[in-house]
Amino acid sequence: MEEAEKGEVFERNTKPWLDSHPGETSDAAGVFTDDIILEILSRLPARSVHRFKCVSVPGRDLITDPANRKKLPQALAGFLYMSFRSVHHHHFASVSGGAAPFDPSVPYLQPNKYKDMEQVDACNGLLLYRGCTKNLPPWDWKEDDCRFVVCNPATGSWVELPPQPQLQEPVKGRSRVAGLAFDPTVSSHFHVLRFEEADSSSVTGVSIYSSRTGAWSHRDRAMAEEVTLSYSTRCIFAGGVLYLMGSLQSTNNDHVLLAVDMAGKVWKTISVPYPRRFAMIGSSQGCLHYAIASVSDNNNILVSKIELWCLKDCDSKEWVLKHTASIDKIMGMTMKNYRVIGIHPDCNTIFLVPCGGHTLLPYDMQHQKVGCILNLEKNSTQRFLPYVPLFSESLADANGR
Incomplete structure (x- = not known):
């Protein structure tokens, strides 16, 4: 059941x-x-x-x-997202109809130290930010000028991660993708995984911060396949494994799911439905879900649809199709194409944003219903982070208030 x-x-x-x-x-x-x-x-x-x-x-x-x-699970409050005008501006789209549950600019995160901060990831009530100490545009941020910060905005607690040790050749490479892994039902401790990529853009290894040890460690890639990560991918933590989307170089860059455990010892690639199309992954009802927009030919009539798949488990690598919905009616009303930006953590609702538009549209895949449409800020970024409040007082290694 x-x-x-x-x-x-x-x-x-x-x-x-x-x-x-x-x-x-x-x-x-x-x-x-x-x-x-x-x-x-x-x-x-x-x-x-x-x-x-x-x-x-x-x-x-x-x-x-x-x-x-504090003892009860919390519902999805909304999505964090950013716009960019000289520096990052932080916003919150509430799906409950109320005001933002906290100031999305999180002003308590050492404003005198960080000149700019970007949202990186969210996981079960904790947020991961990257702060820069210099007045530079994001594309000029250097490793020595940046630090990761993990915070719980519901309690105002936060911790600044120590700088990563400099890697030596031949493992030294660039890093664009980082993810947060945290499960309060298992432990108050969290992990931050930052993936290293070679000049060819393939993943070479991962740096792992553990709040239990308070230190970073490094693991080389423990698989033969060469995977290139998508810069826009979100890291999703489910069942003790961090998942993210990438492309497999040996199959003409077909999309695959990359799975890594918290010790960095187990690496897997998982084939996905429609490996040539862009998709969104998310954690819902305790399992990894995969939402993808596709086009099918129905008696020579092109029909746009969205499919919602569920990964049974990391070991079997088996996908189960849960729901299929046509979005032709939605597209006909607005004359816009849509992309999936999120999946509800507790039910089979996906969230859509029109390409080139500034609205957020919830769509119940199970009952084929459109929810309340929310307006977004203009010049919004592509990344939307779901936020579910966590009222636990403990944040391992918290050095903030």
């Missing part, structure tokens, strides 16, 4: 007693104490928890209590 189904079963079974006597919490507590309910809710997907708030006043109060909030 999928997580979403478990949530629906719980809602059906608990709604009668909350609904029938919403004021008689003491009687209900005789059957289900608050501790038992919280324990059950903590094991459900965030979407079910937030739907449960609508069942009754006692249920809402139980979930929104600050003392309980």
Whole structure:
């Protein structure tokens, strides 16, 4: 049974007693104490928890209590993204209809030290930034002038990572792609992986920062295949493995999924559906998902559609097609082409941005419905980072407030 189904079963079974006597919490507590309910809710997907708030006043109060909030999974709040005018400007697109849950410019991250900061990655409530100490455009940033910073904006805690040790030949190369790996259900510690590339652009190895050790380590590429990473790729952490999109040089640059474990010892390439087309990966319902726009010929009529696939596990490398949806109707209404920029962490909703446009459009793949369209800032970058609040006080090695 999928997580979403478990949530629906719980809602059906608990709604009668909350609904029938919403004021008689003491009687209900005789059957289900608050501790038992919280324990059950903590094991459900965030979407079910937030739907449960609508069942009754006692249920809402139980979930929104600050003392309980830390124990429960949180829903997607929105997407972080940037625009660029001389320096990076940081924005937040709220999918809940409310205001941004924090100042997206995160002003507490040493503003006197960093002249500019760029958003790099987000993972389970933590954010990864790269800060530059000099007034330079991003394309002129040098390694010696930059530092990585990991923060939890829900609590205001942050940690600046130490500089990476300089690599020696022949492993020395450039680095464009970095990712954050963090699972609060497993540990309060996190990893940052920064991939090194040779002059030919193929991956040669990875530098790994562990908050447990407080130090960087290096691992050479542990596979024979040569993979070139896409600069626009997002790193996705799921099931203890970091995934990112690349191109396999031995197959005329077909797209593949590159998977690396947190020790940098296990490297795998995974074939993907439609290896010649651009796709978006994301973590949803505990599994890696893959959304791709494709065009099919239906009786000589070109039909635009989006497919949502799920990777069963890293070992089997098997993909399962979950949903297919036509976007011809959406394209017909707006006269624009769309690209997928994100996948909802708790349900089968994808997020679309029109090419050359400035709106964010949620699309429920399962029910074929368009959600509330959000306006975006002009001159936005291509990267959108999903943000789910984490109210845990602990951030391993935090040296900020």
